[in-house]
Amino acid sequence: MPSPIEFWFDFSSPYSYLASEQIEEIAARHGRTVAFKPTLLGVIFKTTGGVPLTELVPPKSRYFVLDFERSARFAGVPFRQPSEFPIPTVNAARSLLWLQQHDAAMALRFLHAAFRAYFAHDRNIGEPGVLGALAAEIGADPVALARGAQEPATKDRLKALVDESIARGVFGAPTIFVDGEMFWGHDRLPQVERWLATGPF
Numbered sequence: 001m002p003s004p005i006e007f008w009f010d011f012s013s014p015y016s017y018l019a020s021e022q023i024e025e026i027a028a029r030h031g032r033t034v035a036f037k038p039t040l041l042g043v044i045f046k047t048t049g050g051v052p053l054t055e056l057v058p059p060k061s062r063y064f065v066l067d068f069e070r071s072a073r074f075a076g077v078p079f080r081q082p083s084e085f086p087i088p089t090v091n092a093a094r095s096l097l098w099l100q101q102h103d104a105a106m107a108l109r110f111l112h113a114a115f116r117a118y119f120a121h122d123r124n125i126g127e128p129g130v131l132g133a134l135a136a137e138i139g140a141d142p143v144a145l146a147r148g149a150q151e152p153a154t155k156d157r158l159k160a161l162v163d164e165s166i167a168r169g170v171f172g173a174p175t176i177f178v179d180g181e182m183f184w185g186h187d188r189l190p191q192v193e194r195w196l197a198t199g200p201f
Contacts, residue, residue, distance in 0.1 A: 002179075004027075004033045004035040005033070005177070005192070006035050006176065007020070007037065008038075008039050008170050008174060009036065009038060010173045011089035011092045011118065011125060012089045013041065015068075015173065016174040017118070018072060018077055019186035020111065020115055021112075022075065026193050032196065036100075036107075037165070038092075039093075039162050039170060039173070041086075042088070071187075072119075078119075079119055082118055087118075087124055089126060091149055092114050092125045093158055094158050095145055095148070098154045099145065106139065109138040109139075113134050114134060131146070131149075176189075179195075181195060
């Protein structure tokens with residue numbers, strides 16, 4: 001069976017959000033599944049010297065704000081620039097990891113609900129109350145999820161994934177690996193699909 005597509009992301013990445021709305025359909029067309037792997041761009045940036053796109057020099061930062069919205073329109077994905085950006089996403093990432101260990105279908109619902117809450121509805125998923133509300137909305141137990149996100153094993157799992165992402169050269173999000181080949185950015189999805197269809201090109 002073909003290996004899963006690895007989808008490395010941060011919940012505060014708008015381009016990760018856009019790609020997350022498309023990657024499963026692409027994978028299904030080629031008989032693949034998607035392994036969603038959260039990382040933390042804040043930690044990566046400290047290692048690489050990177051900064052959030054909106055904190056680049058003004059011409060670039062203004063461009064990216066416009067590009068977020070235009071890219072979403074092009075993809076047909078609802079988007080609204082969050083009033084607070086970027087935000088800490090460690091608890092959202094831990095919540096996803098805990099759900100992945102207990103209910104894969106619920107974890108996938110949480111992933112999409114969290115992305116859409118932040119980038120379509122301007123709900124700050126860095127706030128525990130918002131995460132609790134999202135849990136209830138997808139049918140998860142908010143108390144169990146909050147506790148699970150703080151379990152040492154969950155924290156260790158996220159730390160291991162962040163370390164792995166850095167070791168493998170991830171410098172931004174989304175980063176997608178297909179059979180070991182690395183693609184960065186949602187605008188590389190056509191290349192991802194070509195690779196899936198034909199192999200190396």
